[in-house]
Amino acid sequence: MRPDQLAELRIPSDPRVAPDGRVAFVVTEVDLAEDRYVRTIWLWDGHRARRLTRGPGDTAPRWSPDGRRLAFLRADDGVAQVAVLSLEGGEAETITDFALGVDELAWSPDGGRIAVVATTWTDEWDGLDAAERRRRPRRIDRLPYRADGRGWTHDRRRHLWVVYPDRTEDPLLVTPGDFDESQPAWSPDGSELAFVSARHATRGLDPGNQVWTVPAIGGEPTARVEVGIWSHPSYDPAGRLHVLGIPDPDRHPDVAPLWRLDDDGVPVCLTGHLDRSHVPFVPPIAPAGPRWLDDGAAFLTVEDRGTIGVLHLDADGEVTRIVDGPRVVTGIDPLPDGRGAAMVVTTPTRPGELWWWSPDGERRLTRLNDDVVAEALLVEPRPFTIEHDDGVVVDGWAYLPPGDDPVPILLNVHGGPATQYGYGFFDEFQVYVEAGYGVVATNPRGSSGYGSAWMRAVVGRWTEERPPDLVDLLAAVDAAADAFDRLDPERVGVMGGSYGGFATVRLLAADHRFRSAVAERGLYSWTSFAGTSDIGAWFDRAYLRMDPVEGWATRWAASPLAVAHRVETPTLVLHSEEDWRCPIEQAEQLFALFVKKGLETAFLRFPGEGHELSRGGSPRHRIERFEAILDWHARHLR
Incomplete structure (x- = not known):
């Protein structure tokens, strides 16, 4: 999938079923000329789906x-x-x-x-x-x-x-x-x-x-x-x-x-x-x-x-x-008698479509994305596992381009950390595969989808040199390279946003195998995050378990900025100027340190965007973001 093919996607959401079985739902499309999204209400009337309202913001x-x-x-x-x-x-x-x-x-x-x-x-x-x-x-x-x-x-x-x-x-x-x-x-x-x-x-x-x-x-x-x-x-x-x-x-x-x-x-x-x-x-x-x-x-x-x-x-x-x-169900709504339900379903190679569930089976009601699926290069993930000596098993997935030639590894780290990668459609992975990378994704300890103990395994651990999530992420690169011969362990890049940006810098400081990195919308200093983030008043205490008034030593010890002087990998720092979840001062501090250190680096700032740039930013900014990331990795991994 190419970055510009974002404009061809039609994303359904929020299905709602009437008492007679008709289904209203939202379809989001991209108007690249106007640099905006057009959202309209559609109706499935029992025979076909049609646009019901004019938009652009319905x-x-x-x-x-x-x-x-x-x-x-x-x-x-x-x-x-x-x-x-x-x-x-x-x-x-x-x-x-x-x-x-x-x-x-x-x-x-x-x-x-x-x-x-x-x-x-x-x-x-x-x-x-x-x-x-x-x-x-x-x-x-x-x-x-x-x-x-x-x-x-x-x-x-x-x-x-x-x-x-x-x-x-x-x-x-x-x-x-x-x-x-x-x-x-x-x-x-x-x-x-x-x-x-x-x-x-x-x-x-x-x-x-x-x-x-x-x-x-x-x-x-x-x-x-x-x-x-x-x-x-x-x-x-x-x-x-x-x-x-x-x-x-x-x-x-x-x-x-x-x-x-x-x-x-x-x-x-x-x-x-x-x-x-x-x-x-x-x-x-x-x-x-x-x-x-x-x-x-x-x-x-x-x-x-x-x-x-x-x-x-x-x-x-x-x-x-x-x-x-x-697969991933992004929304469901049933008939009052439970004999049927409308749902939006997505898979790694199929953007969302409207489906109908009944006790007798399922059927797809829309084909909103048939054209882009037919035209784009979309690959299925190949699952693998990371098995630690202590018995911990971590799920991972590799997305490989077609062919037999060796390809660079691009480790992606999700946000959260209490979110999950898996079996939904993710444009990011498909864009990087199209560009010739072997994408590696995993759900390290701290992710959701695996229960309370897994989600809380990182709480109070980020002051350690190698906390559980860091161990899992580094092991994912080795396990993927062992499982798939085409993945080249000598050409490894890493990237991530939000918690993924936080983890990216910690990975770079802990291991110098990475040849290219993109740190995006990350938390790099708990010390300043505590006073500038919209969740800073409590998020540090939730994960670091420190005193909210006197815990400054703990905040700094858990900060990627405290170890960023060890980074040797060329790193692109990417951030939005109106991000109030991880404010841009986080990236400004990281970039300044990298420049003073003499590291090969660049700072890309997106005006008018917030924390959700990669998913909901303006269409042009999303495409420009992809182009900048691909250019950076190409210079260091190709």
């Missing part, structure tokens, strides 16, 4: 309970509002006008109301024009005060509102106050809403939050569970509240099973025995809660050893895997 389709109307988010001017389209004819009508837009929406069970999460200015900043907002000094009294992908957050709040599709009543603010809310869910009788909000004294200093309920007409919210790390509240048909998450806010990272919240406030774990998580956080995979059926059963996605499959959880708590195999 997302989040949600059926009314009777299936006659479709609500969605429309962002014509970059600010999303709720639009409602009658499937019986006519144009979509925009029904909201919030200053900073709407992020989420959910129909009430009777179809007469829609709960939304809308962002509005705080009193101090409301009514100011754009010039005055740019000029005014910012008085900040809390952490965090900005977020990656969103920018400043101290001057606005995300609140829960109820709006009316027929616009007969004004929008109702359900949750006023100095807090933010998200993820609304209606009770079956429509009398209350559940939502997620951090309102505890140490909010912002830890990843904790709570699930709350509030009368749908407004009132005092009630906390339904103690502070933990919770997401995706939902009600089963009997009105019992469920949530995904981790009950201990100091337990990040960990698997996030499904819990039932009984009236006594004590959560009951329903899927903890699986030792797997239901909330993958890698775009375009949308973290999804349970999809409830009329009989009290539910469909749930599950991460497992490089795959994402689907589970059926019956009303008695029995779990059956109904979708598995070497």
Whole structure:
């Protein structure tokens, strides 16, 4: 696959099934001439899939309970509002006008109301024009005060509102106050809403939050569970509240099973025995809660050893895997009776397509990417394992170009670290294979998809000379070269973003076998990250287990910058200027050290981009990024 073929991909997401079996879903395409993405709502009507809305910023389709109307988010001017389209004819009508837009929406069970999460200015900043907002000094009294992908957050709040599709009543603010809310869910009788909000004294200093309920007409919210790390509240048909998450806010990272919240406030774990998580956080995979059926059963996605499959959880708590195999399900929504479900499925050689699942089998409903699949060079991964002397076994995959000639090794390190590589479509690997590299990927200790102990194996270990993840990554190069004769162990490059950038510099300092490196959007100094990142107030304590006020020696000892003087490999440093997850000061420090050391290096800065450049940055920037990476590796590995 060539970098420019990004513009040929059509990526489906967020499938939603109407009561009669029709499926609404989002398709994202690239408009390279305008350097933008075009997102439209499509409809599969039982016979064919067709574009339903014009875009360019239509997302989040949600059926009314009777299936006659479709609500969605429309962002014509970059600010999303709720639009409602009658499937019986006519144009979509925009029904909201919030200053900073709407992020989420959910129909009430009777179809007469829609709960939304809308962002509005705080009193101090409301009514100011754009010039005055740019000029005014910012008085900040809390952490965090900005977020990656969103920018400043101290001057606005995300609140829960109820709006009316027929616009007969004004929008109702359900949750006023100095807090933010998200993820609304209606009770079956429509009398209350559940939502997620951090309102505890140490909010912002830890990843904790709570699930709350509030009368749908407004009132005092009630906390339904103690502070933990919770997401995706939902009600089963009997009105019992469920949530995904981790009950201990100091337990990040960990698997996030499904819990039932009984009236006594004590959560009951329903899927903890699986030792797997239901909330993958890698775009375009949308973290999804349970999809409830009329009989009290539910469909749930599950991460497992490089795959994402689907589970059926019956009303008695029995779990059956109904979708598995070497693939990744990025979204699923069933009929209320469970006799069918729409899902978006991706494999290493097939960008996402819409599929229909039933107890009798599966069938593909769309062929959005047939042309690019036919034209591009797309190769299947070849699995291998890394077997350590202590019995630890690590999964790995090699992507090899066609032919028999020796090829350079390009070790890729994923972000997170609590994410996973595996059996989904990943344009990065296919681009590097097209360029003639043997791509090696692995899920070292610290990754998700392998259970709690695996995910937490790196916690408190990064001050060590060779922590478990570093051992696994170095061993992956050797194991891949042993398994596949074409991989040339004398020509090895390494690259990674976020945690992958962090790991890349640590690998370069620990082992000088690498001839080329790209360190991207990485965390290089825990010392400054603690004060500049949007998660810096708690992420260091989660992984380093140090005192948040006095733990500076531990922060520095775990920093790649502390050992970067040992690096001898030519290294391209790549970063986005509006990255608030790993702010660009991280890359500035690393690049400055490399220049002072006399290392062959370059610094590529992307204006206007955030942490998600490689996945969601502007199309031109994504292509230019690929070209820069390929040029760097070609100069040192070819």
